[in-house]
Amino acid sequence: MLSAFRLAARSSPLLRSGAGIRPTLKTLPLRSSVRTVATKRFTKEHELLSFDDATSVGRLHITEHAAESLGDVVFVELPAVGREIEKGESIGAVESVKAASDIYAPVSGTITKINEALNDRAGLMSSAPEGDGWLCEIEVKDPSEVESLLDEEAYKTFCEEDH
Amino acid sequence: MSRSARLSGIIQRHSRQTLTSCSSSRRALGNVRLFANATGDLKKTALYDFHVASKAKMVPFAGYSMPLQYGAVGQVASHQHVRNEVGLFDVGHMVQSIIRGPSATAFLERLTPSSLHALNPFSSTLSVLLNENGGIIDDLMVTKHSDQEFYVVTNAGRRDRDLTWITEQLRIWNEGRDDKVELEILEDWGLVALQGPKAAEYLQKLTDADLKPLTFGRAAHITVGGVKVHVARGGYTGEDGFEISIPPEHTVGLTELLTQPPVQLTGLGARDSLRLEAGLCLYGHDLNEQTSPIEASLNWLVAKNRRESGDFIGAETVLKHLKEGPPRRRVGFTVEGAPAREGAEIISKENEPIGKVTSGIPSPSLQGVNIAMGYVKNGYHKKGTEVQIQVRNKPRKAILTSMPFVPTNYWRG
Numbered sequence: 420m421l422s423a424f425r426l427a428a429r430s431s432p433l434l435r436s437g438a439g440i441r442p443t444l445k446t447l448p449l450r451s452s453v454r455t456v457a458t459k460r461f462t463k464e465h466e467l468l469s470f471d472d473a474t475s476v477g478r479l480h481i482t483e484h485a486a487e488s489l490g491d492v493v494f495v496e497l498p499a500v501g502r503e504i505e506k507g508e509s510i511g512a513v514e515s516v517k518a519a520s521d522i523y524a525p526v527s528g529t530i531t532k533i534n535e536a537l538n539d540r541a542g543l544m545s546s547a548p549e550g551d552g553w554l555c556e557i558e559v560k561d562p563s564e565v566e567s568l569l570d571e572e573a574y575k576t577f578c579e580e581d582h
Numbered sequence: 583m584s585r586s587a588r589l590s591g592i593i594q595r596h597s598r599q600t601l602t603s604c605s606s607s608r609r610a611l612g613n614v615r616l617f618a619n620a621t622g623d624l625k626k627t628a629l630y631d632f633h634v635a636s637k638a639k640m641v642p643f644a645g646y647s648m649p650l651q652y653g654a655v656g657q658v659a660s661h662q663h664v665r666n667e668v669g670l671f672d673v674g675h676m677v678q679s680i681i682r683g684p685s686a687t688a689f690l691e692r693l694t695p696s697s698l699h700a701l702n703p704f705s706s707t708l709s710v711l712l713n714e715n716g717g718i719i720d721d722l723m724v725t726k727h728s729d730q731e732f733y734v735v736t737n738a739g740r741r742d743r744d745l746t747w748i749t750e751q752l753r754i755w756n757e758g759r760d761d762k763v764e765l766e767i768l769e770d771w772g773l774v775a776l777q778g779p780k781a782a783e784y785l786q787k788l789t790d791a792d793l794k795p796l797t798f799g800r801a802a803h804i805t806v807g808g809v810k811v812h813v814a815r816g817g818y819t820g821e822d823g824f825e826i827s828i829p830p831e832h833t834v835g836l837t838e839l840l841t842q843p844p845v846q847l848t849g850l851g852a853r854d855s856l857r858l859e860a861g862l863c864l865y866g867h868d869l870n871e872q873t874s875p876i877e878a879s880l881n882w883l884v885a886k887n888r889r890e891s892g893d894f895i896g897a898e899t900v901l902k903h904l905k906e907g908p909p910r911r912r913v914g915f916t917v918e919g920a921p922a923r924e925g926a927e928i929i930s931k932e933n934e935p936i937g938k939v940t941s942g943i944p945s946p947s948l949q950g951v952n953i954a955m956g957y958v959k960n961g962y963h964k965k966g967t968e969v970q971i972q973v974r975n976k977p978r979k980a981i982l983t984s985m986p987f988v989p990t991n992y993w994r995g
Binding site for chain 1: 651658920943
């Protein structure tokens with residue numbers, strides 16, 4: 420049933436050929452060697468972006484909170500590797516038996532990787548949404564966009580208020 | 583543009599989408615709030631406290647606060663439990679009534695296209711209330727007790743419309759006649775559905791009545807756990823099962839007795855996926871007042887002799903649709919690539935829009951298969967026809983597939 424997902428992954432434009440779009444050394448900040456902790460940022464769409472400012476790559480997840488609400492995830496549709504995305508744009512979908520929900524780009528950038536493990540195990544999104552059930556990696560165009568997202572505290576408050 | 587939804591709507595919307603007023607097919611994860619809190623002005627069934635104590639996640643449905651699922655049991659597991667063992671649903675939100683009087687059969691044959699005079703006592707049938715244009719006001723279960731008494735179950739979400747309609751039709755019917763008909767609503771009576779291949783074995787242990795002769799579509803007054811109840815064999819899952827109507831004072835006690843292992847409490851989520859696999863319609867989604875029973879592919883509900891007599895409300899349209907073919911028909915699909923949800927557009931191979939999906943899910947029983955039902959233009963309704971369904975702006979290949987998607991498992995003796 421994940422054929423569309425595969426299709427999406429396969430149909431990635433030629434951009435996939437890589438090196439040109441990968442972050443190059445010059446993007447590394449000088450202090451990168453001492454920074455190993457990824458920054459966790461959240462969106463009101465219940466997404467989590469785990470951002471490594473050494474590489475400018477963010478890994479996108481849905482939050483535990485979202486996973487719990489969705490129920491059993493049975494299908495995920497992800498963007499093609501190499502696709503350039505605009506903040507706020509729909510880049511895929513997560514489907515449970517109950518319903519489908521869009522995945523929105525939390526920041527602008529380029530998709531550099533998708534989680535192939537979800538091909539066979541969409542359930543990872545339910546069991547480990549903020550871990551092995553990640554969706555894709557985004558090379559972030561403007562790291563200041565990451566800073567403007569919610570931090571963990573603000574997200575928690577948002578969830579509580581939303582209740 | 584409203585084709586999709588953000589993660590931020592999911593919690594609230596999923597549940598509503600599951601069974602109530604789903605208008606657009608996809609939603610976002612966000613609006614958790616409505617979901618959790620909008621229970622203030624909602625009605626409760628007799629089992630509300632029982633659900634809460636059983637760790638149900640309560641959601642608004644048809645004006646009631648109803649269980650979506652229980653504890654940590656996910657929708658898929660809950661669904662499978664009913665397919666493989668036995669589950670119990672609270673359907674006490676539905677409207678139970680008795681229609682009685684010397685001319686009750688003729689009255690109900692005016693309101694429905696069913697052949698009720700020919701129905702055996704203590705037998706049930708699915709039927710429809712039709713408006714003057716032949717549109718479906720509601721679908722309902724009618725159980726005949728005698729020529730002068732019928733037990734009727736209608737949808738909670740159609741309560742006001744149905745009762746206003748029936749009351750008005752009664753007024754007209756009773757005008758100037760002696761053999762009057764009356765409507766009694768069984769307010770506060772409990773209604774639970776025990777469903778699954780192990781339902782009969784479980785219920786048999788609680789009653790002296792022999793359940794074997796009570797085949798699919800039959801009903802009886804029997805004593806279960808010391809309580810006299812009305813039992814109709816059937817349900818809304820495609821499995822063997824019983825719909826049990828319980829006097830108000832016994833609803834909680836008897837439900838406790840009916841929910842011991844292996845029976846699992848089952849919520850609206852699994853109810854929706856079970857009924858869709860069985861090819862059964864959900865009013866407000868797959869049926870509405872603009873749809874005739876022939877368009878809905880419910881031709882079998884219009885009895886042969888009623889086609890000849892044509893003396894029911896809405897007959898003109900129904901007979902026309904039977905004779906000339908309806909403009910569109912309800913069909914089933916299997917969809918490749920992604921599940922098609924309510925509202926998704928159906929496109930012919932020639933790229934013409936030919937209809938819309940009214941219900942759709944990834945099937946929990948047929949793993950890896952996305953199933954859906956919807957309406958297509960007459961002519962495109964043949965089994966095996968290939969069409970495309972738009973999901974997230976991409977056409978997905980879909981094949982017209984006969985329903986039920988999962989074979990039914992009714993007890994026919």
